[in-house]
Amino acid sequence: MSSLVAALSLNPVSDLEQMTAYPFMVNALWAGTIVAVMAGAIGWFMVLRRQTFAGHTLAVTAFPGAAAATLAGLPLAVGYFGACGLGALLLAAVGRDRGSSTANESAAIGTLQAFGLGLGYLFVVLYGGQLSSLEALLFGSFLGITEGQVQTLLWIAVAALAVLVAIGRPLLFASVDGAVARAAKVPIRALSFGFLVLLALAVAATAEITGALLVFALLVTPAATAQRLTARPGLGIALSVALALLVTWVGLTIAFFSPYPVGFWVTTLSFGLYVAVRLIEAIVSRAALAAPGAPEPEPT
């Protein structure tokens, strides 16, 4: 996707200078940083609440939103955030707190997802087959992110994270132990809806960088990896954010110096991290089994 392939000099200082000489790359690094922090923190709660399917559906609804915005000549961000916001409302309407079972919920979410993809395809066809950015809508691009977009992302991320901090503790309670939280007068339904809106914001913001289909590289994988590594909530969220930042920065850097797209590098890096953690876990638990009487490793 990136037509200019820069030469890697293996000198970190000059490589960094080479990257930041391009304004589009500076914007991409800023946007990636903002999105990684937001996706890492909100994704941690999404994985804990087992709402990855809902998150994926929001990501898929981002695609018809973006396609419709392109068709109507509106900024892409309007499409992403509009469609994800609408998706959050629909998900809340079919959600588990409306008394439907988990199985009904995932069936309803799946239906919504298929419809969203179909709509997106319709908009692409209506555009006349000339939608050159289709690939970018689905798989992301770091080219052409403007300073204005970075600023919008920053304000959205600050607002979303401020809300997340304000509702953090009761949200954790409601996510881990809903029945007891309800008895302790925690507003479960309002929190559930509020979280879906935060998730929609995170998905829409992430989709601008990674594309609709690769949102999960930043939203799920760092969070899932962090949850394998620690069962402490505070540390887990910090780790999830750190991993999302790591894969974003490294992914953008490799994409800049290679002919392959950023979405591929970010997903590959986060997948690699996840696999490495699972492998180490398996080896550690084998070692613990092999040494009878050894104290069980205490996850901290």
Next chain:
Amino acid sequence: MLGPNGAGKSTLLDVVLGLLPLSAGTATVLGGRPGAGRAGIGYLPQRRNFDPGTRIRGREVVRLGLDGNRWGVPLPAALSPSARAARSRVEEMIELVGAEPYASRPIGELSGGEQQRLLIAQALVRKPRLLLLDEPLDSLDLSNQGAVAALVQRICKREGITVLMVAHDVNPILTYLDRVVYFAAGAAVEGTPREVVDGPTLSRLYGAPIEVLEASDGRLVVVGTPEPPAHHHDRHGAAG
């Protein structure tokens, strides 16, 4: 609180918690209307086990019982004296239920009995005057049933807490009960275990012949309750 399924035992707990208004009559809980004295009540709902993938430490689950309903995020203990106090209260409760060896492991990986001990610690962490336990022995094997029942009795005597326990099986808890309310067929009888768990009394309540046998160790065994034992989870879909 004993009785067959669907008799309204869990519904009564919802009323005590102030989650469900009464359609007739009045209820007074800890000297006030239900729900007003919520801070004085510890509650352990009927437990489905935690999903094995829940990667949150047992310690954190206990802590949520203390301040999980407060907005914001907790400060690190190094920065705030109240966070230190909260942490020591949590540790005290974990010690009380004997959960120290596994309190730092993810709660989803623990056994049913271990989870139940941590949840009792969670229900006790606010120093309640009244502890509501809904079928606390339901998901446990026999040896854990006895151990948890003994633990609950020891704690309520030591800390001076009234325990209101819902159960559909009398046998594992019979020796630990002070008073029994038996619900069946839209009515209830109340008294000491010996008065209530008694052939003629239960036969009148159920309107069906019930026998109560006494084992050689003094334990009572209720025989002939018209209760299909396989269906005792159904009720919660409707009540919850």
